[in-house]
Amino acid sequence: MADKAGPHSDLARAQTALSQARHVACLTGAGISAASGVPTYRGAGGALWDGLKVEDWASPEGYARQPERVWRWYSDRRVQLGGISPNAGHAALAEIERRIAGRGGTFTLATQNIDALHQRAGSRNVLELHGSMLRIRCCVCEHARQVGHEPIEEIPACPQCGARMRPAVVWFGEMLPQDVWTAAAEAAAECDVFLTVGTSAVVYPAAGLVEMAAATGGTTIEINLEPTPASRLVDIAIQGKADEVLPELVSGTG
Ligand code: BJW
Ligand code: ZN
Numbered sequence: 001m002a003d004k005a006g007p008h009s010d011l012a013r014a015q016t017a018l019s020q021a022r023h024v025a026c027l028t029g030a031g032i033s034a035a036s037g038v039p040t041y042r043g044a045g046g047a048l049w050d051g052l053k054v055e056d057w058a059s060p061e062g063y064a065r066q067p068e069r070v071w072r073w074y075s076d077r078r079v080q081l082g083g084i085s086p087n088a089g090h091a092a093l094a095e096i097e098r099r100i101a102g103r104g105g106t107f108t109l110a111t112q113n114i115d116a117l118h119q120r121a122g123s124r125n126v127l128e129l130h131g132s133m134l135r136i137r138c139c140v141c142e143h144a145r146q147v148g149h150e151p152i153e154e155i156p157a158c159p160q161c162g163a164r165m166r167p168a169v170v171w172f173g174e175m176l177p178q179d180v181w182t183a184a185a186e187a188a189a190e191c192d193v194f195l196t197v198g199t200s201a202v203v204y205p206a207a208g209l210v211e212m213a214a215a216t217g218g219t220t221i222e223i224n225l226e227p228t229p230a231s232r233l234v235d236i237a238i239q240g241k242a243d244e245v246l247p248e249l250v251s252g253t254g
Contacts, residue, residue, distance in 0.1 A: 022105040024096065030113060077133060099250075108183070108191070130170040131167070136168055141163065181205065188212040191213060194214075196234065
């Protein structure tokens with residue numbers, strides 16, 4: 001749990017930095033959704049699906065090899081997502097955005113998560129670095145559409161070109177959406193405070209956002225259950241659960 005002992009604790013320093021900040025950027029990962037019941041990929045509480053690592057499934061090669069199995073995996077996850085809710089960590093980030101926007105600043109939330117829980121908690125300026133489980137797109141042409149939480153048993157064919165549809169997420173070896181990445185990189189480079197929350201900080205280019213923020217002089221704060229490669233880069237590393245630490249951070253922030 002975070003050291004809450006006094007005015008010089010990590011939490012107090014983070015609260016002070018956030019109170020004074022005008023431009024705040026945040027990177028989130030699977031750990032922020034853990035308290036909602038979404039399994040993480042790695043680290044404490046990390047999950048394997050059917051005994052396989054995420055790298056085995058989440059790639060264009062994995063989909064080409066076993067399309068039905070990978071499609072079903074995403075369909076099951078989408079259905080599960082319909083039964084869960086954002087947690088206090090998501091709510092706290094939405095509250096930070098309201099406060100910063102209320103005093104004329106900017107808050108940019110770059111998330112690696114594909115679960116749309118930040119938007120459901122009320123966050124507005126969300127950049128989905130790795131896409132969304134609630135969208136599917138054609139493997140060949142530009143066609144894409146939103147989907148809900150109902151199961152889709154069969155892989156649909158693209159209504160425009162007939163090719164196979166796929167989840168509109170970013171798999172290993174694929175580029176992030178260019179406009180989304182550019183906006184996230186700019187926010188990281190220009191912010192006064194950068195928060196990295198619940199990410200193992202091993203998947204690039206997203207993990208590079210912490211390095212960008214650290215290099216340009218903003219105060220960098222990590223919130224994670226355990227140390228990560230980002231821990232040695234940041235000014236303040238708070239060990240604890242995102243759904244507990246973030247509300248505490250907000251409660252002491254103007
Ligand atoms: C809590 C908590 C609580 C728990 N409170 N904390 C070397 C070799 C091979 C490849 C590469 C390489 N170097 C770089 C690459 C490229 C690769 C990469 O980074 N690989 C590394 C694994 C080595 N990156 C890519 O391929 C990316 N594209 C790219 O680089 O394009 C350029 C390029 C193109 C062609 C060739 C080469 C380069 C794309 C990456 C796409 C990642 N996609 C996934 C799957 C999404 C779809 C799906 O979910 O199905 O995105 S992988 C998976 O990892 C998912 C996540 O967004 C991502 C990051 O994970 P995250 O969010 O950090 O979660 P975890 O589980 O790792 O960590 C959770 C953390 O929370 C832990 O630290 C816990 O302790 C903590 N925690 N509970 C607070 N309650
Ligand atoms: Zn198509």
